[in-house]
Structure formats: C-alpha cells, structure tokens
Amino acid sequence: DGGKRPDYLAGLNPEQTEAVETLEGPVLVLAGAGTGKTRVLTTRIAHILNTGRAFPSQILAVTFTNKAAREMKERIALLVGGAVEGMPWLGTFHSIGVKLLRRHGELVGLRSDFTILDTDDVVRLIKQLIQAEGLDDKRWPAKQFAGMIDTWKNKGLGPADIPEGDARAFANGRGRDLYFAYQARLTTLNACDFGDLLMHPIAIFRKNPDLLKEYHGRFRYILVDEYQDTNTAQYMWLRLLAQRAKGEPQNVCCVGDDDQSIYGWRGAEVDNILRFEKDFPGAKVIKLERNYRSTEHILGAAAHLIAHNEGRLGKTLFTDRSDPDDVKVQVHASWDSEEEARAIGEEIEQLQRNKHLLNDMAILVRASFQMREFEDRFVTLGLNYRVIGGPRFYERLEIRDAMAYFRLVAQASDDLAFERIINTPKRGLGDTTVRALHDYARARDIPMLAAAADIIETDELKPKARKALFDVIQSFRRWQELLENTPHTELAEQILEESGYTDMWKNDKSAEAPGRLENLKELIRSMESFESMRGFLEHVSLVMDAETNENLDAVSIMTLHSAKGLEFDTVFLPGWEEGLFPHQRSLDESGRAGLEEERRLAYVGITRAKHRCHIWFVSNRRIHGLWQSTLPSRFLDELPETHVEVAEMEQSYGGYGRGGYGQSRFDKAEPFANSYSTPGWKRAQANKTDATRDNWGSRSGHAVERIGYGESGPKGRTIEGE
Ligand code: ATP
Ligand code: MG
Numbered sequence: 213d214g215g216k217r218p219d220y221l222a223g224l225n226p227e228q229t230e231a232v233e234t235l236e237g238p239v240l241v242l243a244g245a246g247t248g249k250t251r252v253l254t255t256r257i258a259h260i261l262n263t264g265r266a267f268p269s270q271i272l273a274v275t276f277t278n279k280a281a282r283e284m285k286e287r288i289a290l291l292v293g294g295a296v297e298g299m300p301w302l303g304t305f306h307s308i309g310v311k312l313l314r315r316h317g318e319l320v321g322l323r324s325d326f327t328i329l330d331t332d333d334v335v336r337l338i339k340q341l342i343q344a345e346g347l348d349d350k351r352w353p354a355k356q357f358a359g360m361i362d363t364w365k366n367k368g369l370g371p372a373d374i375p376e377g378d379a380r381a382f383a384n385g386r387g388r389d390l391y392f393a394y395q396a397r398l399t400t401l402n403a404c405d406f407g408d409l410l411m412h413p414i415a416i417f418r419k420n421p422d423l424l425k426e427y428h429g430r431f432r433y434i435l436v437d438e439y440q441d442t443n444t445a446q447y448m449w450l451r452l453l454a455q456r457a458k459g460e461p462q463n464v465c466c467v468g469d470d471d472q473s474i475y476g477w478r479g480a481e482v483d484n485i486l487r488f489e490k491d492f493p494g495a496k497v498i499k500l501e502r503n504y505r506s507t508e509h510i511l512g513a514a515a516h517l518i519a520h521n522e523g524r525l526g527k528t529l530f531t532d533r534s535d536p537d538d539v540k541v542q543v544h545a546s547w548d549s550e551e552e553a554r555a556i557g558e559e560i561e562q563l564q565r566n567k568h569l570l571n572d573m574a575i576l577v578r579a580s581f582q583m584r585e586f587e588d589r590f591v592t593l594g595l596n597y598r599v600i601g602g603p604r605f606y607e608r609l610e611i612r613d614a615m616a617y618f619r620l621v622a623q624a625s626d627d628l629a630f631e632r633i634i635n636t637p638k639r640g641l642g643d644t645t646v647r648a649l650h651d652y653a654r655a656r657d658i659p660m661l662a663a664a665a666d667i668i669e670t671d672e673l674k675p676k677a678r679k680a681l682f683d684v685i686q687s688f689r690r691w692q693e694l695l696e697n698t699p700h701t702e703l704a705e706q707i708l709e710e711s712g713y714t715d716m717w718k719n720d721k722s723a724e725a726p727g728r729l730e731n732l733k734e735l736i737r738s739m740e741s742f743e744s745m746r747g748f749l750e751h752v753s754l755v756m757d758a759e760t761n762e763n764l765d766a767v768s769i770m771t772l773h774s775a776k777g778l779e780f781d782t783v784f785l786p787g788w789e790e791g792l793f794p795h796q797r798s799l800d801e802s803g804r805a806g807l808e809e810e811r812r813l814a815y816v817g818i819t820r821a822k823h824r825c826h827i828w829f830v831s832n833r834r835i836h837g838l839w840q841s842t843l844p845s846r847f848l849d850e851l852p853e854t855h856v857e858v859a860e861m862e863q864s865y866g867g868y869g870r871g872g873y874g875q876s877r878f879d880k881a882e883p884f885a886n887s888y889s890t891p892g893w894k895r896a897q898a899n900k901t902d903a904t905r906d907n908w909g910s911r912s913g914h915a916v917e918r919i920g921y922g923e924s925g926p927k928g929r930t931i932e933g934e
Contacts, residue, residue, distance in 0.1 A: 314326075366407065442481070543829075598764075611732075793845050
C-alpha cells in the first residue's frame, strides 16, 4: 500500500514479526530466555495502537510484576511516540483484579472502599476464628490454615468446592466450615485477601454473563507475559475473558518459557501452556530461537545446565553475539558468606573503576536472608544498592504498626488495624478493654472504632480506660479530618508523633530501636511519591514495588524469583551450595520435581546476564544460627567446561596469596577439568577449607584496610517491595 513500515517493526526477526503482526486469533509464543518475548508483546501493543485497531482502554495486558507493567507502559509510549494516554488495563492479575472489584465488588458483597488484607492480618483473623470455634490454635495453627486457604484459592477453589479429603485435613474435618466462616468474616469487614482478588472476579463473571459480555466487548486484545507461571485461578480468569462465542474475535496472545516456570510452589501450573492449544483451537504457536541478550558463554552455560531437566518441552537457542572480549562464566569460592559479600563488593568496585554503572549490576540470591550480608557490606563500603522484590521492608514490625494507624485513619472500619494499634504504644487499653470493645462491636455489627466512640458514653469501662480511649478517639477524629486537606506525608508524620508511636521507639533501649526509627523515616520518605494516603495504602497492600529513585546509580539486590524477565550487564549469583541452592526444602517437599524447579531457577539466574556472570559458593554458612560446612551445589557440576572457568581465588580469600600459601587447586594455572567432575569439586573444596584455615589470621588484616570506607555510610538506599 506504499505506506512506510513503522520503525518499531524494522528491527524484528521474521518470527518476532509474525508474532507481532498476527493480531487476529489466538497466538502462543513459546521461547527461551532473552529471545524477545516481552519485546514482542510490547511491540504488538504499539502496533495495535498505531494501526488504530483499538484504544488503549480496549487492551488487557498482564505482566508478572508491577515493575514490569510500568516498564512496558514506558516502552509502548516510546514506540508509538508518546501519544498513549494511559493503559488502564495493563498490570498484574492482582492489580487488574483490584480494579474490577472496585467497580463491581457489590456483586460479591463488597463496598468499593474495601480493604486488602496482608498475610499478617489474615493469620490474625483466622486465629480468632479458630479460637471462636473452641479449637486449640496451637494444635491447629492459623498460619497453616492460611496457607491452605491460599493454596485452594490458587486452584480456584472456594469453600463450596473443597474436596472432602482436603477439608478433613484440618481441625478434624472442620476446615471447610472454617473456610466458610473466614469468607463470611471478610465480607463483614468489607475486606478481601490476595486470593480473592482473583476469586471474586471469577465469581462475578460467572454469575453475571451480561457483565462478562460487556468485558468481552471492551477487551479487543488480550496479552499475557510470563504465561508459564500462571496458576489455575489466573487461568480460569483469563479463559473467562478470552474465550469467546464462535465467530467472535478471540485475540489473545500469551508468551512464556516452560524452562522458566519457577512458581510451582505457589500453585503455578506449567501445564497451562499445553492447555492453551486445547482451549483455544487453531492457536498459532510461534517459536523464537535467537537470543539477543547474552554472550555465547552465558547462553551455553545456561543451556547445558537446563538440559539436565527431564520434564521439558525442549527448544533450541542460539546467539549471534560473540566477541573476542567475551568472558566465560566465572565460578568463585569463599570461606563464608561474609567473605563472599566482601569479595563481591570488591568485584563491583573494580567494575565501577572501569566505568561500569552500578545500575547494570545485580546480586541474585536464592533466599532473602542472604541479602543482609550484602546490605551490611555495601553500607560499610558506601556502595549504593537497592533491594527489589519481596515484602521485606513492609513486613517489618514498626512498618506494620505505622501502616495500621494510616489504614485506620483512611478506613475507620478496619478492625484489624484498630486491634493492632489500640494499645501500641501502651495506653492501659489491655485485653479486657479490647474484648469488651469486640463484643460491643459484634453485638451491634459496627466497626470497633465506632464501638469505642459509643462505649465511652456508657459506664462499661473503668474510668482510666475510658479516659485513654477518649483520647485515642479524639486523635483519630482529628486525623480523619486532616486526611483530605493535609499533605499525606505531613499527616503521616503527625500521626506517628501524636500517637506516641515514635516516642515509644525513642524510649526503647533495645539494639533494634534506632534501626526501627530509621525505617519509619524511610516509610514517610517512600510515601512522597504518592498523591494521597489512599493511593499509598493501596500500593502497600498490594505489596507493590516501593518507589525507587531512578536517578540513583545502585546495585540491585533481589531474589532469583523476583529477577524474572529482567536483564543486567553483570550478574552475581552467590550461595551455590547444596541445601541452599538447590534448596533443601524444595528437595524434601517435592523431590525430583522440586529439584527441577530449582534448576529452572538457576537457569533464570544465569540468563539474566548480558556480559558477565559470576557464580559463588562458600565452604561454611550459618544457617538458622548454626555454622555448617557446605558442599558446592550440584548445579556447578552441571555447567559445561567450555563456557565456565574457575576464578582466581586470591581475592576472595582475604590474604590467601599474601599468606604465602601459593597456588590453589582453584587457581587459573590449574585446568578447570581437574575440579570439574563431582569428586573434583568436593576434593578441591576440602583442600580449600584447609588452606583457608591455615591463613585465617590474615583475614583480619584485610578487614582493617577497609575500615576507612565506613565513615561515608550509604549514599543512598532504596527499597522496593514486590
Ligand atoms: P525472558 O525470558 O528473560 O523474559 P524475553 O524473551 O522476554 O526474555 P526480552 O526481554 O524481550 O526477552 O528481550 C531480551 C533482550 O533482547 C532485550 O534487551 C531486548 O531489547 C533485546 N531484543 C529482543 N529482540 C530484539 C531484536 N529483534 N533486535 C535487537 N534486540 C532485541
Ligand atoms: Mg520477558
């Protein structure tokens, strides 16, 4: 037609182009890491918009994290020249679920200002229910039941759908009743849990075919990234929206990689990939085989490792990227995790001296406890870092308390928040008062804060408690009035001051108190990027990524799980030891399947790297407070010799070289082959352990050299939630 082919299509390979241009009918893109799946989705959206096939509001696009959604939005704007105003339906399954519920919650008995409970609230609530049933909550722990409910919800099972056997598993067969009671209680509280963000929309669409039809009309195009990690509930949700009557357009495009399915433990069903072709007959399946991200060495190492898995759909991957400067994947060893953090810190500083940006580096850990060591080290070095993923920051006690205050100000019927802080700090409103309030509120079916306001007019409480309660209520009234017109960060500070909460920690003499006060400051800082208190609360309840100062050059620290979809120039993978990685728990609980999922996680880790990948293991690790000597991960033995080399040990041993011990078995002078086979690693490791012991004394000398850096402190530190 003589029209110029838009620039955004120009750089794509033929398979990618096909995936972008096949806009009619179901499409499944099944391809390995770094082959441009996400890029295809983004370009596809740009193409839809650019060719005028749909408005932004007519596209439903699902990403795995909120961060990924933000990035996708930015990319699309770039591709179409910044003309997109918003993409209201681009987000995670959960955030889209919230949006649907805010609109149609009344169809499942929720008002539009419903609260989203976090895990902690859920456990407290369930504990109350268990006790109310007269059950022993030690024998039947609330936490366990919360886990069961979550599993059921991931499978799309409501209380009525619970199979007999499952229901019997808890509280002598009363699991099902408890589940019913739990849902009823949530409705009373005008609240829902995380799983409900999927379950309620499913119920709404099932019960209201007309509404579903309306959404069929609205969503002309549906796209899903990281499809391999959808769980059953998400799949049901998706199928409801995507499966159309015969003859109606069914434009759904899912992209995924079975080798990167790493959320099986959270209910993800990699089989959804296989189901797709059944549920969407005539689906076009497109494979992408060219990797654009990583060097040949990195790709070769990852491909060789993942080939050890049996349950695979199998695919080819190749890269054209090869440069004489490319380095092999490096394997390093350290004595313990402190040494490991120090050695990685040095490696990072070295890269920095060579003009590499910290933003291009990431440390990906198997378990979040590993992070602390790096955080401590980087604070000492004055190296900027940010922790990404996981609700770590918001899970801290002081943050939860502060959030409970804010929640109650924003939502007066939030009883769980009320109970959490009514006597924190101590105001003489102990259990007796709380119980009286609880009973009063339940009898009248009103929130506890309202009950408190009523009860002080009576003589049900002792004068002292009455006075204390009166003061608290006055404060809350004042804060509620300020909510609309006071800047929310100012109000937040005021709440923490006036409630006595900040003072509580100022007067606390424990070692943690100063850190807690700092965290509270950090909390206020993190609110700055939101427009309102409500916006902030919603963000936190979704455990979204807290705002990051994008301008700050910083190393990213995160779990392997949250690194999915991301890429970095240099990737550090610490802690490759048996028991930690593969993780003992997944081996114990899921055997071979567990091991394969761990291996996929290792594959995800390595394939995040573009140019440099450093793998580390230590010979001693403190796990649950106990020192344990460790064995190198079996995954190290599964790496191909051609693409991997053992790094110089000198640095990571702090004085190893200077101690005059000479060459180690791990030294470059020694061919990798010697330590390659399983016994080799173990033998080498045994030697190394002895060697390090001999040189233990020189460690402290090394540490002293570093002390000067401590003064500068961290230049910046940002924390993100998942
Ligand atoms: P993952 O499985 O890790 O999520 P992916 O398949 O989604 O990976 P992308 O993140 O979309 O891969 O792409 C990997 C990298 O390759 C990105 O930096 C992307 O910009 C680049 N890339 C993808 N396709 C092309 C192309 N045709 N030309 C140049 N670069 C490309
Ligand atoms: Mg991707």
